[in-house]
Amino acid sequence: MFAYTIKRLLQSLVTLAVLATAVFLMMRLMPEEGYFGEGFDRLDQVQIEAALTQMGLRDPLPTQLCRYLSNLLRGDLGRSIVFRPQVPISEIIAPKIPYSVYFGLASIAISLIIGLPMGVMMARFKGRTPDLLGSGYVVLVKAVAPAVCYIFLQLYLSSWLRIPMLFNVRRPLSWILPVLCMSLGNVANYAMWMRRYMVDELNRDYIRFARAKGMSNSKIMTRHVLRNAFVPMAQLLPTSILLTISGSIYVESLFSIPGMGGLLVNAIQRQDNTLVQALVLIFSCVGILGLFLGDVFMAMVDPRIKLDKRSGAR
Amino acid sequence: MEKILSAEDVVVKFTLRGETLTAIRGVSLDLHRGESLAIVGESGSGKSVFTKTFMGMLDPNGWVDSGRILYKGHDLARYKTERQWLGIRGREIAMVFQDPMTSLNPLKTVGHQILETVELHRSVRRAEARRLSMDILRDVGISDPEKRYNQYPHEFSGGMRQRVVIAVAIACNPNVLICDEPTTALDVTIQAQILQLLHSLQEKYGLTIVYITHDLGVVANVADRVAVMYAGDVIECGLCEEIFYNPQHPYTWALLSSLPQLGVKGEPLFAIRGTPPNLHSEIKGDAFAPRNPYALEIDFIRRPPCFQVSPTHRARTWLLDPRAPRVTPPAPIARSRKLWMEKKMEKMKEQDRDAR
Numbered sequence: 020m021f022a023y024t025i026k027r028l029l030q031s032l033v034t035l036a037v038l039a040t041a042v043f044l045m046m047r048l049m050p051e052e053g054y055f056g057e058g059f060d061r062l063d064q065v066q067i068e069a070a071l072t073q074m075g076l077r078d079p080l081p082t083q084l085c086r087y088l089s090n091l092l093r094g095d096l097g098r099s100i101v102f103r104p105q106v107p108i109s110e111i112i113a114p115k116i117p118y119s120v121y122f123g124l125a126s127i128a129i130s131l132i133i134g135l136p137m138g139v140m141m142a143r144f145k146g147r148t149p150d151l152l153g154s155g156y157v158v159l160v161k162a163v164a165p166a167v168c169y170i171f172l173q174l175y176l177s178s179w180l181r182i183p184m185l186f187n188v189r190r191p192l193s194w195i196l197p198v199l200c201m202s203l204g205n206v207a208n209y210a211m212w213m214r215r216y217m218v219d220e221l222n223r224d225y226i227r228f229a230r231a232k233g234m235s236n237s238k239i240m241t242r243h244v245l246r247n248a249f250v251p252m253a254q255l256l257p258t259s260i261l262l263t264i265s266g267s268i269y270v271e272s273l274f275s276i277p278g279m280g281g282l283l284v285n286a287i288q289r290q291d292n293t294l295v296q297a298l299v300l301i302f303s304c305v306g307i308l309g310l311f312l313g314d315v316f317m318a319m320v321d322p323r324i325k326l327d328k329r330s331g332a333r
Numbered sequence: 334m335e336k337i338l339s340a341e342d343v344v345v346k347f348t349l350r351g352e353t354l355t356a357i358r359g360v361s362l363d364l365h366r367g368e369s370l371a372i373v374g375e376s377g378s379g380k381s382v383f384t385k386t387f388m389g390m391l392d393p394n395g396w397v398d399s400g401r402i403l404y405k406g407h408d409l410a411r412y413k414t415e416r417q418w419l420g421i422r423g424r425e426i427a428m429v430f431q432d433p434m435t436s437l438n439p440l441k442t443v444g445h446q447i448l449e450t451v452e453l454h455r456s457v458r459r460a461e462a463r464r465l466s467m468d469i470l471r472d473v474g475i476s477d478p479e480k481r482y483n484q485y486p487h488e489f490s491g492g493m494r495q496r497v498v499i500a501v502a503i504a505c506n507p508n509v510l511i512c513d514e515p516t517t518a519l520d521v522t523i524q525a526q527i528l529q530l531l532h533s534l535q536e537k538y539g540l541t542i543v544y545i546t547h548d549l550g551v552v553a554n555v556a557d558r559v560a561v562m563y564a565g566d567v568i569e570c571g572l573c574e575e576i577f578y579n580p581q582h583p584y585t586w587a588l589l590s591s592l593p594q595l596g597v598k599g600e601p602l603f604a605i606r607g608t609p610p611n612l613h614s615e616i617k618g619d620a621f622a623p624r625n626p627y628a629l630e631i632d633f634i635r636r637p638p639c640f641q642v643s644p645t646h647r648a649r650t651w652l653l654d655p656r657a658p659r660v661t662p663p664a665p666i667a668r669s670r671k672l673w674m675e676k677k678m679e680k681m682k683e684q685d686r687d688a689r
Contacts, residue, residue: 233419
């Protein structure tokens with residue numbers, strides 16, 4: 020187990036290094052306009068070259084890459100250029116994190132509380148009314164573009180329930196809509212996964228054998244099916260939870276929540292190259308961390324992985 | 334001998350894509366206490382389905398349409414609710430399935446799965462249940478049970494896993510053990526060990542065992558009595574030696590002739606021509622008639638009744654009717670029958686001599 024965790028950790032670090040390099044290289048392909056604030060139009064070619072050289076952007080690529088990576092290792096994400104000129108990016112991001120985390124946690128709590136039992140009920144009554152209703156919901160949420168769902172919810176629910184359309188820190192009621200929107204997809208995901216993995220387990224031979232040895236259906240459900248269906252869930256949930264916590268790009272900008280997701284949209288619109296670079300890196304890190312945690316949790320609940328030399332073969 | 338379970342005229346039907354098909358067409362079979370009964374037949378002959386009715390384990394689209402299954406004075410064919418079946422499953426009748434690789438929960442230790450079963454059927458304390466589980470593990474021939482108890486199924490080989498599966502079934506403390514193809518998924522060398530194990534457990538725990546198999550070698554090794562099934566019907570049933578040496582039904586002849594051991598060296602192996610009947614259409618007459626070279630005209634018109642050959646031996650074929658013409662069975666069958674008769678005569682003579 021320990022060796023497995025270390026191995027997965029090293030693999031994640033390698034992925035991370037590759038990823039940081041890829042993000043860096045992609046940013047070199049962006050228009051150089053993004054390294055200047057307003058007044059770019061008024062600069063001539065010589066001034067632009069001088070400024071870029073001064074920022075170190077005319078150094079050979081390997082040198083730039085090394086500088087960038089070593090800065091990253093020291094936790095220096097660079098400075099914003101357009102959004103808030105010359106302010107360190109970590110300072111811009113820091114106050115945004117709590118909003119994304121609070122919204123994320125609220126949404127995750129709701130999704131888990133509703134989604135998991137929903138999936139269990141769908142599996143328990145497979146092919147009957149609860150399953151059909153649940154599947155209808157999942158198909159609807161998954162098939163309709165989220166943007167459409169969110170805008171409908173924002174427009175209609177806010178007028179019917181007389182709750183604010185946009186987020187306002189001082190009005191608790193304004194939390195409802197964004198959390199609801201963020202939970203829609205997660206509830207559908209969790210219910211769908213739970214149902215799927217439980218039905219998978221239900222069809223296995225050992226369930227038939229457990230029935231033959233005289234175990235009641237309810238005991239089989241709780242002791243065998245639910246427990247075993249959690250193995251794949253343990254792998255999927257961390258990524259989903261972490262990505263939700265790190266901020267929903269669309270929901271945050273739609274409800275003007277000052278979180279990380281909204282910030283990314285803003286930074287892209289205003290072509291703040293370094294800020295975009297930092298945010299993309301953070302979101303990717305969260306993704307990798309999620310995958311790593313998922314694998315570790317799965318190894319904790321599935322004894323087969325500890326001894327398996329070809330780890331992660333499942 | 335005391336009957337422990339008795340099936341009378343059991344009919345099992347299934348609905349499949351809106352159609353109703355009959356999988357078991359009126360089977361009657363008795364099970365005697367302490368015996369080993371082998372049910373043989375090709376795939377799809379209904380041997381598994383028939384035994385599943387004893388435990389209410391039919392798939393949801395199947396049901397017992399008519400007939401009675403008497404066990405300890407209760408008619409299992411009338412059982413409907415889960416609660417009723419929980420009184421039978423494991424506690425009275427337990428089952429061992431074909432594939433030991435998938436019959437155990439991969440995420441729970443072997444010991445836990447046995448313990449769980451012990452606690453399900455006996456009201457004992459945890460420590461006592463643990464000791465019992467350990468004993469059962471030792472009984473099924475697993476060495477070093479203290480260590481093996483805490484291991485997971487994937488740490489066991491196929492044969493060892495089948496031993497664990499048998500241990501779980503034994504942990505229920507049943508009267509009847511149904512083994513559905515218990516050795517099919519195993520190595521030939523392991524097969525004999527598992528059969529040996531089942532035999533020794535049968536004595537120790539006083540079990541009545543039903544083997545479901547299509548392997549006549551297994552049958553010859555373990556069975557006291559044999560029931561041959563074809564197209565959802567028991568067409569011949571008798572003591573093991575009666576079936577092997579004095580078979581009466583042409584299907585049994587064909588089945589035995591297909592054994593490579595009975596063939597003549599240099600001649601092609603025998604195979605039964607044609608395919609089993611389609612269960613969707615109603616079967617008229619003897620189900621085997623279209624594939625049967627010995628078929629009489631009546632075989633296509635009326636279903637043959639059961640003819641008693643000896644007190645322990647019966648077969649469902651018109652050939653046993655007094656009006657039927659005499660036919661000579663295929664050469665290998667005739668040969669072994671002759672041998673058997675001679676042996677029997679000698680035995681009788683010996684008995685005569687001893688009596689005098």
